[in-house]
Amino acid sequence: MTTFALVPGAGGAAWYWHRVLPLLEQEGHEAVAVDLPGDDPDAGLPEYAGLVVDAVAGRHDVVVVAQSMGGFTAPMVAARRPVSAIVLLNAMVPLPGETAGHWWGAVGSEEVRLAAARAGGYTEEVDLDTYFLHDVDPAVAATGEAHQRPEVDRAFETPCDISAWPEVPTRAVAGADDRFFPVALQRRVARERLGLGLDVVPGGHLAALSHPAELTAYLCKALPPSAAVRDEQPT
Template identity: 55%
Template sequence: MATFVLVPGAGGVAWYWHRTVPLIRAAGHQAIAIDLPGDDRHAGLAAYADIVIRAIAERSEIILVAQSLAGFTAPLVCARAPVRMLVFVNAMIPKPGETAGAWWSATGAVEAREQAAASRGYATEFGVGTYFLHDVPQDVLRTGPEPREEAETVFGEPCRFARWPDIPIHVLAGRDDRFFPIKFQRRVARERFGKEVEEIPGGHLVALSNPEGLTERLVAYERD
């Protein structure tokens, strides 16, 4: 039995994983959804890593799942905890010492997002509904908490790690992601990891829009 430690992206709300957690448990594994103080201007990457490591505690067989901005917390956790496997989900993949603020220009993320929007016929100007919620069922959104805005602190703190751990690392992406378009995610994964992206249906918040497909892939990674 593995323990899936699920780390959310910007805002840090554990509720993001609420449709995935029961499916992982039904598959015979443990699941811990992490809640991070995304709106706390005194908390940065190091504080986020501390919270995740405290949640792991003495557990073993850890599969760390990092969504979006949590890609910057992931290597800090891997350096200090017995992580068996790392899975990125529509995630920002950092280089050692990089800040999340610098990542955008270094990868060309905004340009990629705008180009995809122009070619597919939706607004190039960012909007939460267009880029995050377009495929999330309305009945799911009605049960959710108020969004938690991410403080700027985390974007200015360097991601201080020496190298990626020698463990299995998977890069999983929603093929309908408008915020980090699939073509962009493929390029970044190749450039930064030399890895290919594995795709499932769903947008940027795939744990809300396609929890079944996401859980199926996560459990398959553990099994394989």
């Protein structure tokens, strides 16, 4: 039985995974959604990685699934304990020693986001509805209001403490309609930083909320972890 360690992005709310977790369990797997203290000024990436490691203590077949900023935590988890695979979902892919605060400029994310906004005809100013909730059922989004919290500066300032990307099977997957990290950006970063192709699933930046069934099917299809990484149909 595989244990999926589900790591959220900025803010750290385990709630983000609440629609995927039961679907993975229905498929016969174990799933652990890790709540991270995004609003704790004393907690950074080392603390985040420690919480994930503690959450899956005693499990032997662990797949770390990291959303967005969770991409900085995932390789640090793999550096601390054995994992079977890493899945990067609409994720920031760090270089060794890089900070999340430095990543934006290093990969040119703003230029790609703005170009996509102009091409798509939506606002260039980042707001919650346009960039994160545009494909999420309003009823689902409303239940998340109680779980929202800010991500304080510390996690953006602490480096990704790895010497190299962990030698474990890694897959990069993007939501086809991600407006915050457009597919073109994610494809380039995955290729340049990890030498990987990019898989594409339905949904935007919060694909686990908008298309949980499709994402769950992808995660299950990605097993066994030794399956080859390939570039799926581009959008």
